[in-house]
Amino acid sequence: MNLFDMLNSHQLSQPSNTVMELVHLNEKTKERDLVLTPDDAKTLMLSRNKILRDHARVELSIGVLKELIEVFSASPYMNRDHYVDTLNDLQEIFYYLRNETEDKIGDAKLIQQMNDYYNGPCGGSIELLRSKMEELAEKFRGDITLHHSLFEGYE
Amino acid sequence: MKFDKKPNYSNPISPITIEQSRLKRNQYLLSLLQEGQRLGLITSQRAYQIQLEMMQILQQLIQQHTQGESTSVSSETAQGLMTSLMYAIDTYTLLFETPEEAIAHLQDENMKDIYSKGVELLRHYFEEAKQLYRDVKKMKLDVPVDAYQMTIDESLPVFMKHYDIIFEAQNTMASIDYPLAIDDMRLRGVFYIKQYLERLQLETRFCRFFHQQDVMYMLTNFGNINRINYQIELFNIFELMINNAVFSLLSGGEATDVRISEIQFEQINQMLTASPANQRTKLIHEAVDQLQEDLQTDQALTDYINLYRDELVQRVSNAAEVGSFEKLIIREVNEREKSMVFKVNENDRMSDLQMRNFVDRILESDSTEEKVQLIRRHVVSLHDYLDLLNAECLFNGEYEALFATFGDVELAILAKIVFYEELREDKRDFSDIVAVGAETETEWEVHYIAFMQQLDDTHIRAVGDLMYEINYEDISFY
Numbered sequence: 001m002n003l004f005d006m007l008n009s010h011q012l013s014q015p016s017n018t019v020m021e022l023v024h025l026n027e028k029t030k031e032r033d034l035v036l037t038p039d040d041a042k043t044l045m046l047s048r049n050k051i052l053r054d055h056a057r058v059e060l061s062i063g064v065l066k067e068l069i070e071v072f073s074a075s076p077y078m079n080r081d082h083y084v085d086t087l088n089d090l091q092e093i094f095y096y097l098r099n100e101t102e103d104k105i106g107d108a109k110l111i112q113q114m115n116d117y118y119n120g121p122c123g124g125s126i127e128l129l130r131s132k133m134e135e136l137a138e139k140f141r142g143d144i145t146l147h148h149s150l151f152e153g154y155e
Numbered sequence: 156m157k158f159d160k161k162p163n164y165s166n167p168i169s170p171i172t173i174e175q176s177r178l179k180r181n182q183y184l185l186s187l188l189q190e191g192q193r194l195g196l197i198t199s200q201r202a203y204q205i206q207l208e209m210m211q212i213l214q215q216l217i218q219q220h221t222q223g224e225s226t227s228v229s230s231e232t233a234q235g236l237m238t239s240l241m242y243a244i245d246t247y248t249l250l251f252e253t254p255e256e257a258i259a260h261l262q263d264e265n266m267k268d269i270y271s272k273g274v275e276l277l278r279h280y281f282e283e284a285k286q287l288y289r290d291v292k293k294m295k296l297d298v299p300v301d302a303y304q305m306t307i308d309e310s311l312p313v314f315m316k317h318y319d320i321i322f323e324a325q326n327t328m329a330s331i332d333y334p335l336a337i338d339d340m341r342l343r344g345v346f347y348i349k350q351y352l353e354r355l356q357l358e359t360r361f362c363r364f365f366h367q368q369d370v371m372y373m374l375t376n377f378g379n380i381n382r383i384n385y386q387i388e389l390f391n392i393f394e395l396m397i398n399n400a401v402f403s404l405l406s407g408g409e410a411t412d413v414r415i416s417e418i419q420f421e422q423i424n425q426m427l428t429a430s431p432a433n434q435r436t437k438l439i440h441e442a443v444d445q446l447q448e449d450l451q452t453d454q455a456l457t458d459y460i461n462l463y464r465d466e467l468v469q470r471v472s473n474a475a476e477v478g479s480f481e482k483l484i485i486r487e488v489n490e491r492e493k494s495m496v497f498k499v500n501e502n503d504r505m506s507d508l509q510m511r512n513f514v515d516r517i518l519e520s521d522s523t524e525e526k527v528q529l530i531r532r533h534v535v536s537l538h539d540y541l542d543l544l545n546a547e548c549l550f551n552g553e554y555e556a557l558f559a560t561f562g563d564v565e566l567a568i569l570a571k572i573v574f575y576e577e578l579r580e581d582k583r584d585f586s587d588i589v590a591v592g593a594e595t596e597t598e599w600e601v602h603y604i605a606f607m608q609q610l611d612d613t614h615i616r617a618v619g620d621l622m623y624e625i626n627y628e629d630i631s632f633y
Binding site: 052056057058059060061063064095098099103106107108 | 210213214217221224225226227228229230231232233
């Protein structure tokens, strides 16, 4: 049995449980008229699994998706019509950033940074957010390279 | 592999047996689950449950690894953590005498408990490895063999410092250069290092049966016979010593006397060449038995020597087939009186700053004659000459002009360096080696070869004769 197949074929909880975990978050978000149907939750999960595979990452819980929902549901730019699509885009941007920042920034800080840009300079535009986050990743890589070259200089 | 910490168990064991050959040492749990399911010793439900429990442990490991900062990791990291986890579980399951016993435990025990026991065992083995390392370090041979010294002084400490039982238990970490006589490279992590140290300790203990000057004598002659600088080569010292001890016994000498005379060499050569294969094998085995008895080797060393027996038999057999024991039996060759001894004195070297300034001075000069004179006046040590040549501050004809001022001794020393690979195990005359040249991209070496090739035969022969009188250890240019 291939080890990686084994990793990806398992979820710690049953799919129905993860869907229910997401639907339960409606309790917190319904005040803002943001609710997920079980089908929405399934779509988000399928999308998450594909994004993880595309970005060669493994996550055995749905902590990131839950955090994205909790943080972004408070945004004045989030609306019911684009709720699921926006969450999918946010997942994609998050895992892209996670790889690009070489796991050096924690989940919460990364999500907070995305949220600050989304609500601030991006004015709720996912396209602008994507572009800003690409700039952030580039700056991060530049700083890492600088750090490495400085470090090597001292050796 | 035997383990000394066997757990108590009382689980019922199935009468169905698993073929050991179907199990993999490095993926023991996975192969156990596959075989267990195939033979009906373990249900697919339990196998699924085991995997689920392992995922839970993996999730904890991911949390620990990211220090709670992230719930996801790259696939590469996840695979590394999973391999580490399975290494610990394998460590525990491999403790059982039979795979059936291991399966019985997998049926009943919680994977978290099994994992914890595996980690505890790894800690225990790591402590054992550390103790072994301390012992090896204490008893280390005083020989100028770089690979041996660096493995003990530099590579093994890297493992001792960085081995990570939780996140990278399967990783051997250190890059080990010194080759053992018998090594099992299939092992990984602490198992490999522990076995390496156990065997290195046995080999070192064996070498300590001999006088220090005899070990040095063997190394020097091994280098001379093979025309190599033994100090920088990868070879095993134990093999050299045990081979000659066995040959000594075969020719009526003592087990501890590894110095083989020309007469003994001829005697062994005739005896082994004339004997049919089975007789040869018998002779070697008898001599090895005798060796173990004479040296009163303890059980561990006796077992290790037994592992090496077949290797020695094979080597003797190969040598007999090609009719040459020249390389296998390190013998006492009558050393010719040396006409010169070249000493390289570290104190004669320039400082780095002096060398940089000197190179600048050479580069500033535009007269070949002036450059050559400057060099001959200011450079005395071989190290400085090599630094200077490698600094590429000379151009085309300037190299030839410099070489033309060298005596045969200097040219011979450079020949040892430039033709190192060709001189090693090459029976050609030096003139032929020069004529064919050597593969090199180093500028000064290319010019040196061209310079040598235009000398007349008598001159080349004279340089060649001098060259064979110079030992590599006398011109340690590294």
